[in-house]
Amino acid sequence: MQLQKRHILIVHAHPEPTSVTHQLAQTAADALSSQGHHVTETDLYAMGWKAVLDNDDFPQRKNSERLSFVEESGHAFAHGCQTADVIAEQEKLRAADAVILVFPLWWFSMPAIMKGWIDRVWAFGLAYGYQGAGNTYRYGEGGFAGKRALLCVSVGGPQEDYAPRGINGPLEQLLFPITHGTLFFPGMSVLPTFATYGAAHMDAATMRDLSERWRRHVEQLFDHAPIAFRPQNGGDYPDRHVLADHVAPGQSGIAAHIAHR
């Protein structure tokens, strides 16, 4: 069977080379390279990624009086005056057919260093405010349309705490600000999260099984069905803001934004 060669960006966030995160990032890189794909990595800790979006992100300020991040991000993106590290990551993203984010779950979200990768790289004009058209293109359309995204999350606690009625809340709902709000927003097709639990204490045999399961999962990166988030411009949001009455009638909250196939 002929496999189409694709580009995949793997972004990961753990400084310890023997961590579950590092091992899973490596497994994904190996699996996809073995399939003939082209793999690029962003190892945030190893590269000393600057996590904090601040004034230094805008060496040529549009408004030197008052720092507005939206305004300066749009200006810097449009006029080619972003910092070199941000431009490099955007180029990796541009080239990518799929992006895999591998991280440990810290306080039910990503580590600060990865949040700072989003905060800095997701520029106005690219990831939001696409084509200078406000919110015209978002949720299914935008600067990252056509790309797949997959989260690979290491969770310290036990799986039952994330069960449908588990005390932490279901993992996929906790990650909704990332999957829906960060990845689907600029147009990516987001796959269901791959999670591993009990990652704080994992023996060698369990780690081998996990790596094998992850390898098989990632080999199907371009076959898995994405989460059925409703696209903004697909008819479900006639005013681009609120669900039409006939869509998921009577439902409210984040779950209403996922279509049932």
Next chain:
Amino acid sequence: MQLQKRHILIVHAHPEPTSVTHQLAQTAADALSSQGHHVTETDLYAMGWKAVLDNDDFPQRKNSERLSFVEESGHAFAHGCQTADVIAEQEKLRAADAVILVFPLWWFSMPAIMKGWIDRVWAFGLAYGYQGAGNTYRYGEGGFAGKRALLCVSVGGPQEDYAPRGINGPLEQLLFPITHGTLFFPGMSVLPTFATYGAAHMDAATMRDLSERWRRHVEQLFDHAPIAFRPQNGGDYPDRHVLADHVAPGQSGIAAHIAHR
């Protein structure tokens, strides 16, 4: 009427002195000081807060071979070998009767610099793994029990996008990983979020009205009823992991963890 003097910690995350975030942080400090309370501030950008939890957080590693954050955090907290900046924030928290986090919503969560404040300050033994007893004390009990917490969030977009059926999802659900998973987890009583929308373009009159509304809100900091998150050890989670069948029967997802009064 005699007002009890309390300690309030205000943590905020925006480098621009004229930003909505800064102005609201200042309004809160003024209002609470005027009431006779003792206010402490953590201005994350001004202090150049180190956002990234890494090896430098553990000057005296327990295990120099392999970096486990849980293990090293527990060791450093228990043995007084945390870094000075982390210790200082923990002391502010210890003294505080209430904590107010003021931040702009970036990608439906807090800016990386504030996430890094959580990642670094929320130590094992204090905010999780309390008293070396695993998950025995969490969600309503733990190292921050007895304190109130309040988020004050500036949102760039319009309120309708965060309505019960708004395209982004309801704000309070998007913030659940913070309110429930980060603040209630170590024992804080979390108040409903104070949010302002359209913060990207706010004229002077609107800002004045907002400040006034916020001032009145914050003056009642110790009167507002907290979100009715279910405590782990209050009977709703008999095994400490999953809701009992008779609690919110048939419901699943994050909303099931809020009791209806």
